[in-house]
Amino acid sequence: MILPDSIQRLIDALSRLPGIGPKTASRLTFFLLRSPEELSRGLAQALLALKSETSTCRTCFNITEAGREECAVCANPEREAEVICVVEEPLDVLALERSGAYRGRYHVLHGVLSPIEGVGPDDLRIRELLERLRRGGVNEVILATNPSLEGDATAMYLRQQVEALGVRVTRLARGLPVGGDLEYADPNTLSRALLGRQEMP
Amino acid sequence: MILPDSIQRLIDALSRLPGIGPKTASRLTFFLLRSPEELSRGLAQALLALKSETSTCRTCFNITEAGREECAVCANPEREAEVICVVEEPLDVLALERSGAYRGRYHVLHGVLSPIEGVGPDDLRIRELLERLRRGGVNEVILATNPSLEGDATAMYLRQQVEALGVRVTRLARGLPVGGDLEYADPNTLSRALLGRQEMP
Numbered sequence: 001m002i003l004p005d006s007i008q009r010l011i012d013a014l015s016r017l018p019g020i021g022p023k024t025a026s027r028l029t030f031f032l033l034r035s036p037e038e039l040s041r042g043l044a045q046a047l048l049a050l051k052s053e054t055s056t057c058r059t060c061f062n063i064t065e066a067g068r069e070e071c072a073v074c075a076n077p078e079r080e081a082e083v084i085c086v087v088e089e090p091l092d093v094l095a096l097e098r099s100g101a102y103r104g105r106y107h108v109l110h111g112v113l114s115p116i117e118g119v120g121p122d123d124l125r126i127r128e129l130l131e132r133l134r135r136g137g138v139n140e141v142i143l144a145t146n147p148s149l150e151g152d153a154t155a156m157y158l159r160q161q162v163e164a165l166g167v168r169v170t171r172l173a174r175g176l177p178v179g180g181d182l183e184y185a186d187p188n189t190l191s192r193a194l195l196g197r198q199e200m201p
Numbered sequence: 202m203i204l205p206d207s208i209q210r211l212i213d214a215l216s217r218l219p220g221i222g223p224k225t226a227s228r229l230t231f232f233l234l235r236s237p238e239e240l241s242r243g244l245a246q247a248l249l250a251l252k253s254e255t256s257t258c259r260t261c262f263n264i265t266e267a268g269r270e271e272c273a274v275c276a277n278p279e280r281e282a283e284v285i286c287v288v289e290e291p292l293d294v295l296a297l298e299r300s301g302a303y304r305g306r307y308h309v310l311h312g313v314l315s316p317i318e319g320v321g322p323d324d325l326r327i328r329e330l331l332e333r334l335r336r337g338g339v340n341e342v343i344l345a346t347n348p349s350l351e352g353d354a355t356a357m358y359l360r361q362q363v364e365a366l367g368v369r370v371t372r373l374a375r376g377l378p379v380g381g382d383l384e385y386a387d388p389n390t391l392s393r394a395l396l397g398r399q400e401m402p
Contacts, residue, residue, distance in 0.1 A: 003295065004266045006254035010247040016240060017229050028218055030292045032251060033264065034311070039217060040248040046211040047245035050230070051238045053207035063234065065205045091231050094204065110235070 007033070059132070061108040061125045063090045073097075073106055080104040085142040086129065086158060088112055088151065092144065104142075107132065112150040113157055121157065129158075133165050140168045147174060208234070260333070262309040262326045264291045274298075274307055281305040286343040287330065287359060289313050289352065293345065305343075308333065313351040314358055322358065330359075334366050341369045348375060 003011075007029055014025035032040045057064050057071035064071040073079055073093070083104030087093055088111060096102050109124040121127075132138065141162045145151035159169045174192035176185055185193070204212075208230055215226035233241045258265050258272035265272035274280055274294070284305030288294055289312060297303050310325040322328075333339065342363045346352035360370045375393035377386055386394070 004255050004264060006247070006250040006266075007264065010244075010251050013244040013247040016244075018232055019225065019228075024220065026292060026295070027220070029251070030290060031219055032248070033255065033291070037252045040251050043211075043214040043217075044245040044248040046207070046214040047233070047241040047248070049207040050211050050233060050241050054205050054234065063205060063208065065207075089231060090234070091227060094227075 057108075060084075060106045061110060061128065062093050062106055078103075081137055083140045083142065084129070084132065084138055085144050087144045088146060088154075092146075096144065104140075109145070109154070112145060112148075112154045114150050124154075126158065126161070130161060130165065133162065133167050138167055140170060143169060143171045147172075258309075261285075261307045262311060262329065263294050263307055279304075282338055284341045284343065285330070285333065285339055286345050288345045289347060289355075293347075297345065305341075310346070310355070313346060313349075313355045315351050325355075327359065327362070331362060331366065334363060334368050339368055341371060344370060344372045348373075 010029045010032070011022065011025045014020055014028055015022050020028075032043075053066045054063050055066045055068065056062070057074055058069050059074045060071060062071040062073065068075070080103050084107050085096065085102060085104055086107045086109060087096070088109055090108055093106050093108060096106075107125065107129045109126065109129075111119055111124050113119060113121065113124070129141075133141070141158075143155040143158055145154045145158075155171055162169050173196055174189065175196055176182065176189065176193050182190075211230045211233070212223065212226045215221055215229055216223050221229070233244075254267045255264050256267045256269065257263070258275055259270050260275045261272060263272040263274065269276070281304050285308050286297065286303060286305055287308045287310060288297070289310055291309055294307050294309060297307075308326065308330045310327065310330075312320055312325050314320055314322065314325070330342075334342070342359070344356040344359055346355045346359075356372055363370050374397055375390065376397055377383065377390065377394050383391075
């Protein structure tokens, strides 16, 4: 049996998303097929609006509503301007904001250095970060790239560049995740937790 | 940080799909956000075409291209008209067709009997199946509902109805999946494989 064209097209389109293989794509397609039309139409409209209704903050390169020059954080005068937290992706900003533990500004690199994938410093928003620092007023840069090989390499590179401008550089702490189980922690995390041990308050 | 409206809407719409939680939905959304616009636009168009370009076969209730009265299998005179394979969903037709081992016709129930979810015989295409059989020309009905509690119950119910019309009823064999490992087979599958053991050819 050849599948109707429109079904095959949707399966193909869904398969292009990360983590969705052909099997999941066809399960989703047949789910939509037997669901009310509002469901697929709502999803289609949300997809079409995604790009047209968002833009990038001209200061920190986080995403923001279309038509706004600055994101909600940069536009908020109550956020500390002296601290910039550097992250890989807009999703990381969201995660940090959910923690409620950060009151400074952000800078979104939109990627990490990756020689294998051909991503160099010019492909990230590094130049713009250094320009922000040169304008003055910032006394700490928190490097919050992922605790991965590439995230660490990017942090090392940024550390040199930022320290050359006389700005203090810090990196997010490594250790046991809160609520985690020591028994299941991987050896690297455990060594970092030991190295970073602190006096109890 | 409050997410831009259009991003939150897409995360919500994706979260409504089965097997996609809020975390996966936001990962997919941010993936689409940094991908070329063609990707999200193509997906949106495929979604909009899904319902408008498909219809249901009037004979077997499989899905087919809009404007066609019969699906590709029913319209194919080379498919054996004497055997009807009864399945739960259009996806099951696809799976059987991929096997290349079946040359008969199908009948899609669009669900299974489920007292808990309030699905009774009138909610499935059972009446239409019995009408097809009454028209004559069919000498075997293969029950290919899932090997689950509800699939088995539906098969039991259909067996009575179909046998009452004097038509032979069979059920797909249970046993070890090809390429599977005896060591990892569950006890039920193993008992069925033992019960259904056959002389070697």
